[in-house]
Amino acid sequence: MRILVQKFGGTSLSTPDAREHVVRHIMRERENGYSLVIVVSAMGRKGDPYATDTLLQLVSQNGGRLQPREQDMLLNCGELISAAVLSSLLQSEGIPTIALSGGQAGIRTDEQYGHARIKSIRPDVMLNHLEQGKVVIVAGFQGMTENGDFTTLGRGGSDTSATALGAALQAEMVDIYTDVNGILTADPRFVEDARQLSTVGYTEICNMARQGAKVIHPRAVEIAQQARIPLRVRSTFSTDEGTLVTDNSLLAGDIRVKDRHVTGIAHVSGVTQISVQAIEGSSDMQLQVFQAMARNHISVDFINVTPGGAVYTVFDHDAGRAIEVLKNIGFNPVATKGCAKVSVIGGGMNGVPGIMARIVEALTEQSITILQSADSNTTIWVLVKEQDMIPALRALHHKFELHL
Numbered sequence: 001m002r003i004l005v006q007k008f009g010g011t012s013l014s015t016p017d018a019r020e021h022v023v024r025h026i027m028r029e030r031e032n033g034y035s036l037v038i039v040v041s042a043m044g045r046k047g048d049p050y051a052t053d054t055l056l057q058l059v060s061q062n063g064g065r066l067q068p069r070e071q072d073m074l075l076n077c078g079e080l081i082s083a084a085v086l087s088s089l090l091q092s093e094g095i096p097t098i099a100l101s102g103g104q105a106g107i108r109t110d111e112q113y114g115h116a117r118i119k120s121i122r123p124d125v126m127l128n129h130l131e132q133g134k135v136v137i138v139a140g141f142q143g144m145t146e147n148g149d150f151t152t153l154g155r156g157g158s159d160t161s162a163t164a165l166g167a168a169l170q171a172e173m174v175d176i177y178t179d180v181n182g183i184l185t186a187d188p189r190f191v192e193d194a195r196q197l198s199t200v201g202y203t204e205i206c207n208m209a210r211q212g213a214k215v216i217h218p219r220a221v222e223i224a225q226q227a228r229i230p231l232r233v234r235s236t237f238s239t240d241e242g243t244l245v246t247d248n249s250l251l252a253g254d255i256r257v258k259d260r261h262v263t264g265i266a267h268v269s270g271v272t273q274i275s276v277q278a279i280e281g282s283s284d285m286q287l288q289v290f291q292a293m294a295r296n297h298i299s300v301d302f303i304n305v306t307p308g309g310a311v312y313t314v315f316d317h318d319a320g321r322a323i324e325v326l327k328n329i330g331f332n333p334v335a336t337k338g339c340a341k342v343s344v345i346g347g348g349m350n351g352v353p354g355i356m357a358r359i360v361e362a363l364t365e366q367s368i369t370i371l372q373s374a375d376s377n378t379t380i381w382v383l384v385k386e387q388d389m390i391p392a393l394r395a396l397h398h399k400f401e402l403h404l
Helices: 016-031 052-060 068-092 124-131 157-169 202-210 218-227 285-295 316-328 355-365 386-399
Strands: 003-008 035-040 097-100 107-109 118-121 135-139 142-144 150-152 173-178 199-201 231-235 243-246 264-277 301-306 309-315 334-345 372-375 379-385
Touching: 003 016, 003 157, 016 035, 016 068, 035 068, 035 124, 035 157, 052 068, 068 097, 068 135, 068 142, 068 150, 097 124, 107 157, 118 157, 124 135, 124 157, 142 157, 157 173, 157 218, 199 202, 202 218, 202 243, 202 264, 202 334, 218 231, 264 301, 264 316, 264 386, 285 309, 285 316, 301 372, 309 316, 316 334, 334 386, 355 379, 355 386, 379 386
Parallel strands: 003 035, 003 173, 035 135, 097 135, 107 142, 173 231, 199 243
Antiparallel strands: 107 118, 142 150, 231 243, 264 309, 264 334, 301 309, 334 379, 372 379
């Protein structure tokens, strides 16, 4: 069988019109000869009746008193409703279907309720239904423990379900349908000439997702990369091919990933820079600082450590608590609130002289101060004041000619 996995997010299922687009995508690929596994999210977003955030509000109304196991049982409901509704739509078109929970589809997880990890997938049930000519609809974002308890997979869970099922079924492709036409070089809300990428490498899109691009979750991309299954990020509301996520060795024919140093610009706003200087005579300042952050469950990022101190960032909502924790253990931190992390990402940057010089040049031309920087093989990060974030995104996008 030629198996194709299609994943449809909450906005793709939120209205009757959107669901009609979903049905047409399924019918088209079925006519193209694919055996189809459809992964669905809960309908809509916060405020919609069956969205995950709406279900969570049912708990908060009762004071939030619900054990993680029972909360996962509740949160499974949104995707199950989507699977049943889509099944009824397809059956009205004369298409045989079977709707399955994540557990019924063979997804087995550990018992970390709320953020479970997939331990194994047993695809026999799905394969049996596919051999019978059915479209298999699987509730995303969920699995089941060996004891039969419902679990949820955490942030990006439906994307993760789709690529994990694609790997288990040895699918030809995984299509991630969303409300945009593909992956762009920057956030179009801030960079008007952001351009759709036709192809992008696994590593590049992982880094873009980690640094603020929200089209697909990096955990899902990593699974696809390990299984060497191509992904397409596509719009539910068009027939555009979207963006192909793969690597050069998997591209067929004359298609090639464009040889470019920089692929895209991403950003994360709402962060605070914290600087801590070592106390004279202290030899374990860094250990004290980061152990204190860990004990208080404060996530740290953008870390620079020197013999004389440490500089790092936390989210703005954690900043007050982080400062208090540091003062309580004898330090006098300096906090710069209202910052943004801007990332320049590209698999072609490694070993190429002059990339950092162009970044500094672009920001200097706009009188933007760089508060901090760091780099890896495929990413250079700069920290700027949040008020400078949009000018920085536009300047870097133009400097690296991503609009062309």
